[in-house]
Amino acid sequence: MFEGSSGNGVRARSDPIAPHIAPPRRLAPRLVLPGLQRSHEPGATIYAQGEPAEFIYQVISGVVRTITVHRDGRRIVHGFHLPGEIFGLERETIHHCSAEAVGETRLVQYPVGRLNALAERDKDAAGELWSSLLVSRDRTAERFMYIMHGTAFERLAHFLIDLAWRTRSGRRLELPMSRYDIADYLGLSSETVSRTFTALRTRGLISTSGRQVRLLSDEILRLGERLAADVEDGPHWPRTVP
Structure with missing residues (x-):
């Protein structure tokens, strides 16, 4: 089982949420980033390790994996980013890993250079973005x-x-x-x-x-x-x- 890649994202079913797994502390933020929407085919590279970190991204549909491939061919998957989640924000000016579409994926692409203006214009949006970073860190x-x-x-x-x-x-x-x-x-x-x-x-x-x-x-x-x-x-x- 679980061979290959599926074109679908993680799809919720009709079962009610069980009491033991009611949504706790680590859910995607409510923030919806404005910006250019892009679609990516399964396996497509969204950005590569070492490329300039000019944009952040929010998943609309599908799933994104962030990865690092070592020189000896070993691969590390750092995370899976699901609908509503934000990724791609770096402390430095380049990406420390690569991001790939797991299946058919649609994203919002938002310029990093506009983040300060967004924060000044919309304090709630700034708070949600900060919350997203803390969730990712945790x-x-x-x-x-x-x-x-x-x-x-x-x-x-x-x-x-x-x-x-x-x-x-x-x-x-x-x-x-x-x-x-x-x-x-x-x-x-x-x-x-x-x-x-x-x-x-x-x-x-x-x-x-x-x-x-x-x-x-x-x-x-x-x-x-x-x-x-x-x-x-x-x-x-x-x-x-x-």
Whole structure:
């Protein structure tokens, strides 16, 4: 399962949001950036590492992955940016990584040079943009913690729960990214990702059909809550797969 790329974004299903995964603290900002809209084909490069960081972007539809490819060919997926989320703002004048469309993707492109004017004109917009940056920072810190200290089981479970939170998709979600994308994001091999999906299914925690995943058990939801709390309190996860 999860071979190749899908042309669809992460699509919410009709199930109501389960109490354990009601949208918490890490949702996309309400800000909608004005600017030029662009469409990108699956796999298209939005910007490349080292290029001038002249624009920021907001996802309208589809999913964007940000990546770094090392000289030896190893790839790191830094993040997946979903509809409503903003990416591409850099502290320096160049991009520190590349951004690619996972599937058919539509974006708003907004010039970095106009951010100060936007902030002066619309204080609410400035606040939402700042909130977006803080959310992105917190998500990066959280990912680092569970990749450094979590088992493969915990990493994948947390990835699925985080995706459900961010998409408001309740217990059902559809994955637009391949297992190779997920592996490079979680710091695992694609084979380990496949085995861990099997382990989650065997435990009765999820069911899958193609790219569709359904969270079946409150055990996986409680695991997600515990991992999120551990990010704030310090890591003390078990080192063995439950």
